[in-house]
Amino acid sequence: MGRAVSARFKPGDRVLVKMEDRPGHIRTPWYVRGKRGWIERVYGEFRNPETLAYGGDGLPKRPLYLVGFEQSQVWNKYEAAKDKLFIDIYEHWLEPA
């Protein structure tokens, strides 16, 4: 039950943040849902805060990634082409892009 799953993505993989709307203790900010980025780093596995916050055990653990985005892809009018945004996102919020 509490066994961890292994990481599905590796650094460099292109990913899409799922466009989902559901209530609860969600750690994926709205402004990156539906946006494309890449895996910058694999942080390992952590208890899932979406259930932990309600008194659950947060198991099974979920892989957590540092995901990079080009700012110009996140915001319509972002000028500085090189600027980036990095966010920690759990695997169940990501799909291959």
Next chain:
Amino acid sequence: MSDHAPHGGSHMHDFEAHVRAVEEDLEYYRAKRIEPRVFTFLRRGILSFGDLFDAAAGKPGTQNGDGEAKDMEQRIRALEDSLDDYVREIGLVTSSVGGNVDVVTEDTRVERGDYNEFFRLTRREYRGSLEERVAQLTADVERNRRVLDVLARALIKNGVLGEATLQKNREALKTAGPWHGGRIVARAWTDSDFKRRLVSEGRPALRELGIPPGRLGKLGVLENTESVHNVIVCTLCSCYPYDLLGDTPWWYKQDIYKKRIIADPRAILEEMFELKLPASMEVRVHDSTSDVRYMVIPRRPSGTDGMQEAELAKLVTIDSLIGAGEATAPAEVGHQKETPWGHPKPRPRDY
């Protein structure tokens, strides 16, 4: 006037900004941290109003009127120090509650109205002259500390909080604080192997400095260079390595900071922190949304060759640990200008 202020002798230039920061912090801790928690305890039957009144009756209020004539700067410093003590005590009490009491993050969020305006505690507005606001804030910090003290006593009485645990945690806390940030950065500036370990491993590398690695998850360390500038935010709440670096500056928890730093970092850094980044530099915003807490290693200022670690550590400001400022140049120590939001006060009390 006083040159023995514990902050490298830097003077306060903008009383208004300091007082406003205290107002923001105090309200945040009262309305978001402590009072909603009290409601949870009451609802669960962990405490009753009777318990709280009993605990309050057991101890008369402290009188802090030391009658000593102080100038405005000294009064504001004293207020900030008292607020710091309050904040530390909150961390201490809330982290020491244990046993079979199961109060989780979401309870506090619900109770303080994150999801429903109905629950939101009315924000207190401070009005009047600076003098009046400082007097009111000084009284309010004391009153809030008393609420916390009464809460702790009632929890001890009900066996929810152990005095031994409290004492143990109090000792551990004495060594935590923002000045750790200065020590960490100074070591990273002078020891590239340490820096490499710090950036790749995070907390475990801190043992080399005798700093307790803390409990709050993984530590992400971001190095600012000539070509890359990192800045940190937590848009969903206020994640920050508190246990390691102490409390954040007040603006870190403001919605306006959160909103603008993700979408227009260059503009807000320039307007609010007077930090203008060249177009050639890449700006990286890190939104700390989950289990990783971040700190920034600011660039080492020029003119610091040959300086000792302890001296270098004093150049590190709270803002620079977040990426909202640069480390102070040696020539500017004691003359730092205050920016609209900038908070040059590093509070390195233990040097």
